[in-house]
Amino acid sequence: MLDIESLRYDDRGLIPAVVVDTETGQVLMLAYMNAESLRISMDEGRTCFWSRSRQALWRKGETSGSVQHIVSITADCDADALVIEVRKDGPACHTGAESCFFQPVYAGTAQPGFTYASLMELLRTRRDAPVEGSYTSYLFEKGLDKILKKVGEEATEVIIAAKDRDRENTVYELADLLYHAMVLMLELDLDPDDVRRELASRHVIDKKVKQEKMV
Secondary structure, three states: OOOHHHOOOOOOOOEEEEEEEOOOOOEEEEEEEOHHHHHHHHHHOEOEEEEOOOOEEEEOOOOOOOOEEEEEEEEOOOOOOEEEEEEEOOOOOOOOOOOOOOOOOOOOOOOOOOOHHHHHHHHHHHHHOOOOOOHHHHHHHHOHHHHHHHHHHHHHHHHHHHHOOOHHHHHHHHHHHHHHHHHHHHHOOOOHHHHHHHHHHOOEEEOOOOEEEOO
């Protein structure tokens, strides 16, 4: 562990801190800390920053309730900037947005990397603004019974491919199953965070030794 006395603050005694959602990897905000606010953050396990405008300490969420519970704090290679992973109780931005970073400045030609969040957003768009010829829009139009039928069919295809130990086909069928499961989640107004929280809370019981242990 790096001793916090080794951190390099600027001439105002501040160090920038990038706050990241530990569950999604989304950048939530950029704030500043001084030695006192960093120590408070570590002692209390929740973010405390230095307000440059008010020239005072401020604990994130002290008025809004959107507290950030600290998972880890990591310094960069020069020890002059921090990344803080958090679990958040609410939006990071004072506007009510989940992240302070939501205003597009430039869109390059490089294709963005795949994320489950971006796929979920695309599926949500196809549900809320149906597109003619879209398979996803078709599923939502047909409703729950059709979606459930497809989930069942794809689960069966996964079983068949896995039983044959066909790695390539199993991956293909798992992707189909995951896609249809995400459509089902949206049909039922579920959120990936609901599933993520359930997985995070689970314990697996080894029935042979009757011992409870983490995944």
